[in-house]
Amino acid sequence: MPTLLHLDSSPLPTSISRELTKEFVAAWKIGHPDGTVIHRDLAANPPPLIDAEWIASNHTPDAARTPRQKALMTMSDEMIAELSRADEYVIGVAMHNFSIPAVLKLWIDQVARPGLTFAYTPGGPKGLLQGKKATILGASGGVYAAGTPAAAVNFMEPYLQAVLGFMGVTNTTVVTAGGAARLMSGAIDRPTFLRPTLEQVRALAA
Numbered sequence: 001m002p003t004l005l006h007l008d009s010s011p012l013p014t015s016i017s018r019e020l021t022k023e024f025v026a027a028w029k030i031g032h033p034d035g036t037v038i039h040r041d042l043a044a045n046p047p048p049l050i051d052a053e054w055i056a057s058n059h060t061p062d063a064a065r066t067p068r069q070k071a072l073m074t075m076s077d078e079m080i081a082e083l084s085r086a087d088e089y090v091i092g093v094a095m096h097n098f099s100i101p102a103v104l105k106l107w108i109d110q111v112a113r114p115g116l117t118f119a120y121t122p123g124g125p126k127g128l129l130q131g132k133k134a135t136i137l138g139a140s141g142g143v144y145a146a147g148t149p150a151a152a153v154n155f156m157e158p159y160l161q162a163v164l165g166f167m168g169v170t171n172t173t174v175v176t177a178g179g180a181a182r183l184m185s186g187a188i189d190r191p192t193f194l195r196p197t198l199e200q201v202r203a204l205a206a
Helices: 016-031 052-058 067-072 074-085 102-111 156-166 181-185 190-205
Strands: 003-008 036-041 088-094 118-121 124-127 133-140 171-178
Touching (some): 003 016, 003 074, 016 171, 016 190, 036 074, 067 074, 088 156, 124 156, 133 156, 133 190
Parallel strands (some): 133 171
16 A cells, blocks of 8 residues: 655645645545555644754664653654655645755754664665655745756755655655745736646646
């Protein structure tokens, strides 16, 4: 039975990225009627900050952890279990200051753990989430696509692909609805703006 992990990171319920992931999930369900969708809303339930106590707990063997240390690792363990269980991921992300939202970075910090999602080997780090597929559905106020003047400051897409690749997820696709600022200025209406991106999303999820 195929499983899809659906991550949303935008705090706005009407955000472009949330609409894109919603469309992806709907199309994925049609193509996988026997599939399971795990939804994690990072904005509604943000992961905690990484602090000194968390780091100490992470570096303590599980069998030696105190009840307090085990409690500190609970959410991290749950999120890693979701990554391991799912065959495919869809991640909704709105560009914040040329990069990713803070809650998505918190999630990354909680799930990138040696021995669980990657391992240090004599040949260097090795990702442990092998055979997975990820679709990143983004939104940005400006246009940061390759070949545009602002492409050099698009840290969102390459960063996410690098982090996922580090954990073993090398089969990644990115679709970004760029130029969303035109909606606020009234230069284009929302259905017209979204139409081509939604078509891409449906095709990817099928």
